[in-house]
Amino acid sequence: MAGTDYETLLAQTVEIITSFSNQTVTEDTNLVADLNLDSIGIAELVAEMEDRFNVVIPMERLPEIRSVRDIVVSLVPLVNQERG
Amino acid sequence: MTSQGSIAEKLCDAAMKGDLRRGFTFVDEQGETFYSFGEIAEWAAQYAAAMLRLGLRRGERVALALPKSEEFVGAFLGAIHAGLVPVPMYPPQGLGKLGFYLEHARHILRASQSTLLITSAQVKTVLGSLIGGKTRFIRTVEGLGVDGTKAPLTRSNADDPAFLQFTSGSTSRPKGVLLTHGNIGANVGFFTEGLKANRDDVGCSWLPLYHDMGLIGFVLAPIFNCTPAVLMSPYVFLKRPVEWLRRISRHRATISFAPNFGYELCASRVRERDREALDLSSWRVAGCGAEPIQASTLERFHACFKSVGFDQKAFTAAYGLAENTLAVCFSSVGTPPQSERVSLHSLTSDGFAAPVDADDPSGIKLVNCGRPLRGQELAIVDGSGNRCAPRQVGEIVIRGPAVMRGYYNDSMATADAIKKGWLHTGDLGFLVDGELFVCGRIKDLIITAGRNYYPADIEWIASDVPGLRPGRVVAFGLTVAESDEGAERVVICAETKTRPLNRPALAEQVASHVLEALGLRVSEILLLDRGSLPRTSSGKLQRNKTRELYLTGGLETASRNEGKLALFGHLAGSQWGFFKSRVNSAIFGWGPRLKPQPDDSQNGPVH
Numbered sequence: 001m002a003g004t005d006y007e008t009l010l011a012q013t014v015e016i017i018t019s020f021s022n023q024t025v026t027e028d029t030n031l032v033a034d035l036n037l038d039s040i041g042i043a044e045l046v047a048e049m050e051d052r053f054n055v056v057i058p059m060e061r062l063p064e065i066r067s068v069r070d071i072v073v074s075l076v077p078l079v080n081q082e083r084g
Numbered sequence: 085m086t087s088q089g090s091i092a093e094k095l096c097d098a099a100m101k102g103d104l105r106r107g108f109t110f111v112d113e114q115g116e117t118f119y120s121f122g123e124i125a126e127w128a129a130q131y132a133a134a135m136l137r138l139g140l141r142r143g144e145r146v147a148l149a150l151p152k153s154e155e156f157v158g159a160f161l162g163a164i165h166a167g168l169v170p171v172p173m174y175p176p177q178g179l180g181k182l183g184f185y186l187e188h189a190r191h192i193l194r195a196s197q198s199t200l201l202i203t204s205a206q207v208k209t210v211l212g213s214l215i216g217g218k219t220r221f222i223r224t225v226e227g228l229g230v231d232g233t234k235a236p237l238t239r240s241n242a243d244d245p246a247f248l249q250f251t252s253g254s255t256s257r258p259k260g261v262l263l264t265h266g267n268i269g270a271n272v273g274f275f276t277e278g279l280k281a282n283r284d285d286v287g288c289s290w291l292p293l294y295h296d297m298g299l300i301g302f303v304l305a306p307i308f309n310c311t312p313a314v315l316m317s318p319y320v321f322l323k324r325p326v327e328w329l330r331r332i333s334r335h336r337a338t339i340s341f342a343p344n345f346g347y348e349l350c351a352s353r354v355r356e357r358d359r360e361a362l363d364l365s366s367w368r369v370a371g372c373g374a375e376p377i378q379a380s381t382l383e384r385f386h387a388c389f390k391s392v393g394f395d396q397k398a399f400t401a402a403y404g405l406a407e408n409t410l411a412v413c414f415s416s417v418g419t420p421p422q423s424e425r426v427s428l429h430s431l432t433s434d435g436f437a438a439p440v441d442a443d444d445p446s447g448i449k450l451v452n453c454g455r456p457l458r459g460q461e462l463a464i465v466d467g468s469g470n471r472c473a474p475r476q477v478g479e480i481v482i483r484g485p486a487v488m489r490g491y492y493n494d495s496m497a498t499a500d501a502i503k504k505g506w507l508h509t510g511d512l513g514f515l516v517d518g519e520l521f522v523c524g525r526i527k528d529l530i531i532t533a534g535r536n537y538y539p540a541d542i543e544w545i546a547s548d549v550p551g552l553r554p555g556r557v558v559a560f561g562l563t564v565a566e567s568d569e570g571a572e573r574v575v576i577c578a579e580t581k582t583r584p585l586n587r588p589a590l591a592e593q594v595a596s597h598v599l600e601a602l603g604l605r606v607s608e609i610l611l612l613d614r615g616s617l618p619r620t621s622s623g624k625l626q627r628n629k630t631r632e633l634y635l636t637g638g639l640e641t642a643s644r645n646e647g648k649l650a651l652f653g654h655l656a657g658s659q660w661g662f663f664k665s666r667v668n669s670a671i672f673g674w675g676p677r678l679k680p681q682p683d684d685s686q687n688g689p690v691h
Binding site: 041 | 317322353
């Protein structure tokens with residue numbers, strides 16, 4: 001795959017979420033249990049990610065996302081589609 | 085003035101007018117799509133045909149958990165077109181909340197005895213197990229097989245059920261409010277007149293469509309009045325609040341409503357460079373309702389957006405509830421919001437809203453919600469059902485053609501709510517010159533030391549403390565029986581902005597701030613991480629649920645904080661015990677010092 005790989009996106013995502021939440025974030029960090037984001041906090045974070053990667057994360061994805069890993073897994077195809 | 089005819093008939097009327105510029109513009113992440121009322125009427129007839137093919141009979145309930153607004157609107161209007169009774173449900177939201185959602189969905193399906201649930205493919209995989217009992221079908225829109233076949237319109241009478249609106253349950257489990265076509269026609273007529281709405285108006289809303297304000301205010305009223313409306317997904321708004329204001333600018337919208345937090349979010353999150361491109365000069369009615377209105381939020385919003393044409397006169401404070409279809413009172417349209425400063429001491433100890441000077445620090449600012457809309461009666465009553473004098477706090481009761489038929493299949497709850505034709509709202513308020521001020525919910529009232537406190541007051545004051553998340557504070561009282569200290573206690577649960585380095589110091593700050601402002605000693609302060617406090621589907625904090633979680637220890641587990649902080653526990657045995665006996669004779673709860681009411685014809689019992 002020629003596009004952006006998982007590891008690169010993971011590093012960028014961890015950086016965004018760390019600055020967003022002021023907490024130590026890893027691949028396994030659970031957004032609900034560890035960062036305790038409410039619906040407004042989540043929407044704010046999603047907007048931040050969308051702006052950074054120039055993608056749209058559809059609402060239907062949200063219930064499936066629990067960890068930082070889940071976000072990155074969702075992002076990989078979206079980012080690569082965007083960068084074509 | 086009330087409107088005759090069912091929603092489906094009104095949609096056919098709107099379609100017949102043939103004006104291709106009037107209809108709904110749906111806004112999601114992909115952009116905007118417009119459909120005329122003619123096209124929407126076709127959807128309704130097609131959805132109706134698909135539902136009837138399953139063998140559903142007139143009056144059967146159809147639950148709808150559809151995240152896509154177009155599908156929701158099509159299925160909702162289709163059910164009514166077919167003579168079925170739609171039951172809007174909220175779709176799963178947020179991250180990893182599917183377990184809780186399953187329990188909620190089970191409750192709604194059972195309470196509404198829905199035959200059919202229409203939902204998305206994703207939700208269907210989660211809710212598939214709920215089939216059984218009355219629920220015979222769970223279908224996606226695709227699985228329903230909506231095609232070009234159209235069903236004829238089923239005519240309805242004013243007394244026929246139109247739909248079941250499940251209340252969002254800030255104080256109890258959601259109950260199904262049964263609204264008739266007559267209820268809806270009446271209330272839409274009343275608030276259309278109250279807003280001085282006409283054919284030139286354009287609505288714009290990001291409110292969820294499963295919620296009464298979004299559904300009745302911005303889907304049904306535009307159909308009744310044949311006015312265009314822009315319907316934006318709440319998710320788009322939460323991600324980028326400026327999008328709401330952009331759509332108002334672009335579509336020259338004139339009427340838009342939001343709860344207080346929507347205005348707050350815009351004031352705090354819209355960036356200056358985004359603001360400059362807005363033009364809010366078309367916005368004639370900026371309604372605020374559905375949760376307590378804070379004058380300070382409206383002031384902040386106005387300060388932020390006056391430079392781009394936002395007129396303060398657009399603010400319209402609204403009071404309403406699902407049990408009265410939607411709207412009860414609006415502040416006067418076209419005048420700036422009015423608020424009044426009243427003595428907190430007098431409000432808490434006598435249940436009397438004594439006016440105080442604007443600079444009096446012991447005063448509290450309450451927003452004027454105006455007079456009841458023409459066609460509806462409103463009164464404030466005490467615990468015996470007698471009308472209260474002006475400025476005396478009591479329960480808000482309402483009578484008129486928009487009062488619900490009752491709670492579906494729950495005659496006990498209905499008998500509690502509607503007495504001799506008057507709907508008892510459970511909300512506390514007072515009247516000044518016939519205009520309503522709302523104080524809070526009866527069930528939430530905190531009675532301690534012979535005084536009554538409205539949780540919203542305590543919450544707003546605690547929110548001032550830096551380090552707490554504004555609007556993420558819940559206050560409640562514990563009775564002697566619930567308290568393990570043999571006295572009534574007041575508890576504050578608050579989410580903090582970040583994990584504080586020194587929790588006890590922050591908690592102490594909150595306690596002394598509340599003590600200074602209200603003279604109230606808080607016995608316990610729980611500082612929680614972001615997102616720990618439970619919320620309703622529409623984002624309101626759930627006080628009762630928080631209280632319940634607190635009592636069962638669920639809050640601490642959820643937040644993993646280092647434990648509760650009993651700050652003033654040692655005081656409980658002394659002062660608090662002393663005051664206990666004074667509370668027992670309270671009427672509703674505002675204590676033995678309630679002034680007796682003069683018994684003239686104006687103040688006679690309402691039932």
